[in-house]
Amino acid sequence: MIIRFIAVLAIIIVFWLGTRKMKIVPGRFQSLVEMGLDLVRVNIAEDLLGKKDGRRFLPILTTMFFMVLFMNLTGIIPFLNIAGTSVIGVPLVLAIVSYVTFIYAGVRKHPAAFFKNSLFPPGVPPVLYIIVAPIELVSTFILRPITLTLRLLMNMIVGHLLLVLFFTATSFFLLLGNGFSLFSIGTLAFGFAFTLFEILVAVLQAYVFTLLTTVYIQLALADEH
């Protein structure tokens, strides 16, 4: 739990400092912060939702992205060493937020027709509704939050387990003190490689989580499902 608070604190410090004295011509640190925020604002929100809706949902999407990103990154920071997202609380809460958000967006846009359109998509022959409606129900309202949660959770757990495995093996082989100690070099190298890989995964999972939420919102806002 303390790791999450550290991550939250890190986010607040970084963005507080990064946006405290914003200049029209940015400095190095400000450029970096802006680049991060622009990734969410331009590449995710505005590309998928358009300018107007993108701005509406931007706070939630930004929070999601940076919360996941920073809590993922704690998995490879020395002395923290476990991702804040590798315990189910954070992924679950964020998935619920995403779930509530896209349902809210759909209901606001089409107060009457949202659930009907979601379950009985127009343009499908009525007979097929027997098959389509349960599929839509499960995929839209049940599987979406579960997949969001589990994808992030499992990625982080597995990454953590891999790192633990490699570094424990390194330690084990090294302490053997005989010919097998040479293996420790290999396991250390793999551990290092997977640490780098975990950075990629951390960014990628944050991006995917936010992107999927955005896509769900976009589908809910779309006139026809």
Add this chain to the structure above:
Amino acid sequence: MSFSLATTAISAVVRAAEEGGEAHNPVLPETPDIIWSAVCFVVLFIFFWRAVLPRIKKLLDERGEAIEGNIEKADVAQREAEAVLEQYTAQLADARVEAGTIREQARHDGQRILAELKEQANSEAARIAANAQAQIEAERQAAVVSLRSEVGTLAIDLASGVIGESLTDDRRSAAIVDRFLADLEASETRAGGSSSTSSTGAVSS
């Protein structure tokens, strides 16, 4: 259906985990975990919503304005520069025309002055020539007069020598000379005769 299946599966897993001891199913949430995660989310959400994004929005607006302002400023400067250039070009053209006019004027003036000088010189030359002519005429007249008296004297001396008798008697000698000369002139020209006669008359009287 699927729900109840899932829950039985999960509870079975949990039971297995509890039997196993410390192992805990990572998929099963714990209440404090959820609560604190939610707190983290809410804190971050408010932070981004209220603090970071408005600042970014303000910054983006300001930047957009600055860029637009700069573009506008550049446009104004461009237009000004073009106006000045046009003005200069016009002035240059004016100056060229003026220079041409002045040159033309100067050429005309020069020609006029030249012509005047030439005329002046011509008239001067004519005047000098006329003077010279008059002077020559006067000298010739004087020469003719003096020559006449001298020739008369010489002729009378010669004639007195020839005839052995003095012809110094003034009255007679003058009459002879006059008659001689009058004859001479009369034989030469009829027009000059009368004038010489009158002059001889003046001399004789």
